[in-house]
Structures are given as structure tokens and as C-alpha cells.
Amino acid sequence: MSYLKKTALVSCVACALALPVTATADDHMIKASNIIYSDITNGLNTFGRIENVLLNRNSDAVEYLFFETSNTFRPVSNTKGFVEISNVKFNADAGGKLQVLVKDTNAQRKPQELEVTHKEAEYRLVSKILDEYIMFSDQQMRQIDDILIDRKTGKIKYFTVDMATDGFFSDDIRAIPADEVHIKWSGQVKSSASLTDVSSHKKYQMGSM
Structure with a gap:
């Protein structure tokens, strides 16, 4: 590579680094489709994955996340469960993939605790x-x-x-x-x-x- 080409390349890189960083939708919003099938963790172990997302009655916010536990945790945990949106945090794992962190393990609830009928839930399921x-x-x-x-x-x-x-x-x-x-x-x-x-x-x- 000639000296002139090297100089031009360095200048382009410097210009790119100097450009202001603008906020994007990804800074504060996530896609609903990325939540479904994402891993769910308690901070120490990934114990399952999200199976579906339920909106509230007004369909203007997420209310519950439904999850299924992995085979490793089934002997000591329910096969399925759900957690309220207020008890989770959305993070990215080491590879940048979305991950659902349960802040309090006591927040995990059993299917029989869900006070929503199938008919009520049907039109509110994100899937x-x-x-x-x-x-x-x-x-x-x-x-x-x-x-x-x-x-x-x-x-x-x-x-x-x-x-x-x-x-x-x-x-x-x-x-x-x-x-x-x-x-x-x-x-x-x-x-x-x-x-x-x-x-x-x-x-x-x-x-x-």
C-alpha cells in the first residue's frame, strides 16, 4: 500500500472515530420477538427459556413472561412457570444475545397461580x-x-x-x-x-x- 493510500485510510478512520454517536431505538427498546425463546437466568444459572409473553388487559405493556425450565433444573423445579415484568431485567449475554434476568428467585410463580383464563389470554399473547x-x-x-x-x-x-x-x-x-x-x-x-x-x-x- 502506498504512503498516500495509508494516509487516506488513517484519516478516514480518524474521521469515523470523531463522529458523534447518536441514540438509536436499540438503546432503550427491545423487540418482542427477541424476548421469546431468550434464556432466563437468576444471575448464577440459566435455568430455562422464555416461551411466550403476555400483555396486560389494555394491551399497552408486558405483564407476564412465561418460561419453561431446562432439563437440568426439572428435578428441583417446575417444568413451567411465569414471572411478572416488574421482577425481571433485560440484559445481553457475552455474545450479545438478549437474556432475561430474574431479580428475585422467589418471584418465580407456578402455572396454577396465574389468574388469567385461556380466553382472556388468547388475544394478549405476543406470539x-x-x-x-x-x-x-x-x-x-x-x-x-x-x-x-x-x-x-x-x-x-x-x-x-x-x-x-x-x-x-x-x-x-x-x-x-x-x-x-x-x-x-x-x-x-x-x-x-x-x-x-x-x-x-x-x-x-x-x-x-
Whole structure:
């Protein structure tokens, strides 16, 4: 490599290092899809994995995390259980993968302690919501891509949808604020925004969050 090329390369690296670091959605929000199947730990041992996430009655925040214990811990623990969102913390393991930390092991609860019926839970399960479509105010529909959740409070911040419908690898992800989305008891997901608004307004672009 010539001296001039080396000098240019060093200058580019220096410029990159000097650029200001801007906040992104990942700094304070996590994807609901990343919570499901993530490991659950008590800080000392990883004792299972998250099987599903249940929203509260208003469907505006996470209420419970359902987990299944690993084979290693089944002789001394229940096969399944759940924990309230207020008793967990979301961390990243050594490889950067999302991990659910239970702050108090006494917070782990048995399935029979759940005071929610199957019918009540059905429309509030994140795994089911992620398979649904959002109906916009102009009667247009798009499939839900993911749900962005505040990692500290468990509140839903955005529902994301992919506006691209004409290709395998192209995507155009838009973020709809949670206060513009309503999940009905029937499981139908509706938005007060129109598809035209979501497609054209800057506030729905991922970079504007």
C-alpha cells in the first residue's frame, strides 16, 4: 500500500472515530420477538427459556413472561412457570444475545397461580399478535413485523410493519406509536392512522423515533 493510500485510510478512520454517536431505538427498546425463546437466568444459572409473553388487559405493556425450565433444573423445579415484568431485567449475554434476568428467585410463580383464563389470554399473547395484520383507518392492511418494548418499564412503544409487499429481500419498516394502535378482544389489531399516512409521513420512519 502506498504512503498516500495509508494516509487516506488513517484519516478516514480518524474521521469515523470523531463522529458523534447518536441514540438509536436499540438503546432503550427491545423487540418482542427477541424476548421469546431468550434464556432466563437468576444471575448464577440459566435455568430455562422464555416461551411466550403476555400483555396486560389494555394491551399497552408486558405483564407476564412465561418460561419453561431446562432439563437440568426439572428435578428441583417446575417444568413451567411465569414471572411478572416488574421482577425481571433485560440484559445481553457475552455474545450479545438478549437474556432475561430474574431479580428475585422467589418471584418465580407456578402455572396454577396465574389468574388469567385461556380466553382472556388468547388475544394478549405476543406470539399470536405477531401473526396478526394491522387494519388501518383506510381499511388497508399490513402484517405486524414486531413490537418494540421499553426495556425498563415493559411498556409498548411501537408496532412495526413492513410496507414492502413486492419482494423477498426488500423491506420498508415503519413504526406506529402504540397510542395509535388498539387490540380488540376479538384479537383484531386496528390503527387510527391510515396506510397513506404511515407510508408518507416522516414520523413513522424508523430513524425518526
